Amino acid sequence: MSKIILTGDRPTGRLHVGHYVGSLRRRVELQNSGEFDKIYIMIADAQALTDNFDNPEKIRQNIIEVALDYLSAGLDPSKSTLFIQSQISELTELTFFYSDLVTVSRLERNPTVKSEIQMRGFERSLPVGFFTYPISQAADITAFKATTVPVGEDQLPMIEQTREIVRKFNATYDEVLVEPEVMLPENEACNRLPGTDGKAKMSKSLGNCIYLADTEEDVRKKIMGMYTDPTHIQVSDPGHLEGNTVFTYLDAFSKPEHFEEYLPEYANLQELKDHYTRGGLGDVKVKKFLNNVIQEELAPLRIRRKEYEKDIPAVYDILKAGSDAAREVAAQTLSEVKAAMRINYFDDLDLIHAQTEKYKGIE
Numbered sequence: 001m002s003k004i005i006l007t008g009d010r011p012t013g014r015l016h017v018g019h020y021v022g023s024l025r026r027r028v029e030l031q032n033s034g035e036f037d038k039i040y041i042m043i044a045d046a047q048a049l050t051d052n053f054d055n056p057e058k059i060r061q062n063i064i065e066v067a068l069d070y071l072s073a074g075l076d077p078s079k080s081t082l083f084i085q086s087q088i089s090e091l092t093e094l095t096f097f098y099s100d101l102v103t104v105s106r107l108e109r110n111p112t113v114k115s116e117i118q119m120r121g122f123e124r125s126l127p128v129g130f131f132t133y134p135i136s137q138a139a140d141i142t143a144f145k146a147t148t149v150p151v152g153e154d155q156l157p158m159i160e161q162t163r164e165i166v167r168k169f170n171a172t173y174d175e176v177l178v179e180p181e182v183m184l185p186e187n188e189a190c191n192r193l194p195g196t197d198g199k200a201k202m203s204k205s206l207g208n209c210i211y212l213a214d215t216e217e218d219v220r221k222k223i224m225g226m227y228t229d230p231t232h233i234q235v236s237d238p239g240h241l242e243g244n245t246v247f248t249y250l251d252a253f254s255k256p257e258h259f260e261e262y263l264p265e266y267a268n269l270q271e272l273k274d275h276y277t278r279g280g281l282g283d284v285k286v287k288k289f290l291n292n293v294i295q296e297e298l299a300p301l302r303i304r305r306k307e308y309e310k311d312i313p314a315v316y317d318i319l320k321a322g323s324d325a326a327r328e329v330a331a332q333t334l335s336e337v338k339a340a341m342r343i344n345y346f347d348d349l350d351l352i353h354a355q356t357e358k359y360k361g362i363e
Contacts, residue, residue, distance in 0.1 A: 001147065001178075002037040002038065002145075002147070003035065003036045003037050003038075003147050003148065004036065004037060004038045004039075004040070004144060004145055004146045004147050004148070004178075005027075005030060005036050005038070005039045005040065005146060005147075005148050005149070005150065006040045006042065006140060006141050006144050006146035006149055006180075007023060007027060007040075007041060007042070007149060007150050007151070008040075008041055008042030008043060008044045008085070008140075009023075009042075009043065009044060009066055010044045010045075010047055010048040011043050011044070011045050011048055011059055011062040011063045011065070011066045012048050012052065012058065012059070012062060013062055013065070013204050014062070014065045014066070014069060014211045014212065014213050015065075015066060015069040015211070015212050016202050016209040016210055016211045016212065017193060017209075017210045017211075017212065017249075017294070017298075018192070018193035018202045018209070019069075019212075020073065020212055021185075021193055021252045021253065022152055022185060022192070022193065023150055023151075023152070023185070024069070024070070024073045024075075025073070026150055026183075026185065026186075027039070027041065027073075027075060027080070027150065028073055028074040028075060030150070031074075031075060031076060031079045031080050032074075032076075032079070036148070038081070038144070039079065039080040039081065040080070040081045040083065040144050040146070040326060041070060041075060041080050041081065041082050041083070042083055042084075042085050042140060042326075043063055043066050043067065043082070043083070043084050043085060043319070044085045044140070045059050045063060045084055045085050045086045046085045046086040046091070046092075046136070047085065047133055047136060047137075049086075049129070050127050050129035050130035050133060051122075051127065051130050053127065053129075063084060063319075064312065064315060064316070065213070067082065067315050067318070067319055068213070068305055068308055068309065068315065069212050069213065069305075070082060071304065071305070071308050071315065071318075072212065072213075072301040072302070072304040072305035072308065073212065073301055073304075074300075074301075074304070077318045077321070077322065081322045081325050081326055082318060082319060082322040083319065083322040083323040083325070083326040084319055084323050085140065087323040087327065088143070088323065088326055088327050088330050089327075090143060090327065090330035090331050090333070090334040091136070091139045091140055091143055091330060092139075093334055094138075094139035094142065094143055094330075094333070094334060094337065095132070095135050095136045095138075095139040097337060097341065098135050098138055098139060098165050098169070099132065099135050101165050101168045101169060101172070102132075102134075102135055102161070102164075102165060106161070106164075107131060107132065107134060107135075110134055110157050110158070110161060111157045112134075112154060112155060112157045112158050113131065113133065113134060113157075115154075116130075117130075117131075133158075134158050134161040134162070135161075135165070137158055137161075137162060138161065138162040138165045138166070141159075141162050141180050142162070142165075142166060142177045142178065142180075142333065143329070143330040143333045143334070144326070144329055144330065144333070145177070145178040145333060146178065146180050147178060147180060147181060148180060148181055148182075148183050149162075149180045149181070149182055149183065150182075150183040150184075150185075151182060151183070151184070152184070152185065152192060153184060153192075154192065156182060159180065159182050162180060163179050163180065165177075166178065166179045166180075167179065169337075169340075173337075173340035173341050173342075174339075174340035176333075176336045176337055176340045177337075193248065193249065193252055194245055194248060195208030195209065195245075196208045196209070196210060196222050196223070196225065196226045196227065196245060197226075197227050197245075198227035198243060198245050210222050210223070210294070212298065212301055212305075213302075213305060214298075215302075216295060216299075216302075219291070219294060219295060219298065220291050220295070223246075223287055223290055223291045223294065224284075224287050224288075224291070226245050226246050226249075226287060226290075227244075227245045227246075228244050228245065228246050228283045228286075228287075229241075229243075229244050229283075232276075232283060235279075235280060235281065235282040236279050236280060237279055238277055238278060238279040239276040239277055239279070239281070239283075240277070241273055241276070241277060246283065246286050246287055246290055247273065247276075247286075249290055249294070250269055250272075250286075250289075250290055250293070251269070253290070253293050253294055253297060254269050254290075254293050255293075256268055258289075258292070258293045258296070259272075261292075262289055262292040262293070263289050272286070272289075335347075
């Protein structure tokens with residue numbers, strides 16, 4: 001069986017460093033590993049519209065921003081298929097057919113859906129499209145027969161629902177769909193990077209994001225204003241690591257070679273943590289080190305982004321070519337699904353022949 005990856009992002013804004021360490025950096029590594037036969041990266045605009053239906057221009061404008069973030073991070077159109085979800089109509093058909101395999105009560109029990117509904121304050125004004133997103137996601141994954149789906153821990157209930165749909169479809173009709181496996185981030189700190197203000201989630205409205213497209217100066221200002229330990233008032237005070245955003249970011253970004261380059265008095269991150277917790281190490285010094293680390297990580301992205309920004313039509317051409325290629329694959333899966341469900345009426349020559357024989361001789 002081919003090894004295939006399907007992953008993507010909602011185009012509700014520019015991607016930030018949480019996206020980068022949580023999935024984007026890993027996608028580039030997987031793309032370049034040569035271990036997978038196909039890698040599909042989806043800009044999930046149709047899903048984004050489920051809770052932004054009254055502001056389609058927001059989604060429209062952010063598609064190019066996400067595409068630029070993808071390309072600047074190192075996703076290569078010659079190795080990965082970059083496509084726009086809404087341009088693959090077959091995904092909508094698959095969602096419709098799969099909806100017969102899922103009950104309302106099962107959707108209501110999905111922890112990810114429940115938490116997202118609560119966060120957005122939908123209550124009884126919940127859009128049906130948003131409520132049924134797990135079914136749509138199953139269509140996205142199975143359309144490309146993905147064997148691997150890289151996600152954070154918060155998405156595990158969604159993937160489990162996809163697996164349930166696959167098992168029920170295959171048992172009811174035929175062994176057509178592939179049951180995907182989950183790939184979690186290798187670094188626990190990358191599962192959900194907090195906002196610079198210490199909040200659990202980065203949010204544009206909270207102004208607590210470091211974006212991949214930020215300038216060097218913007219990044220520096222955000223890091224120097226980052227939330228640390230409020231009890232660490234004097235340099236001599238013992239510091240705490242739990243809930244300390246600076247150290248969470250260092251867990252996600254720092255490497256041993258960064259210490260040799262920017263902070264040679266420490267051999268590794270553990271030595272830095274030990275000094276901080278016993279006292280005698282100021283927040284400013286740690287923040288300056290973090291700034292050096294993140295600036296080094298983002299510098300190549302800024303260079304690549306500037307090159308792609310010079311030719312935006314070419315970026316749209318990349319997305320169109322990827323969408324065309326993705327549609328061909330999804331169409332083949334849809335054809336197999338319809339055949340398994342026995343609704344491929346015009347392609348089923350045995351059916352036509354049987355009906356012809358049935359009505360022979362009838363005057």
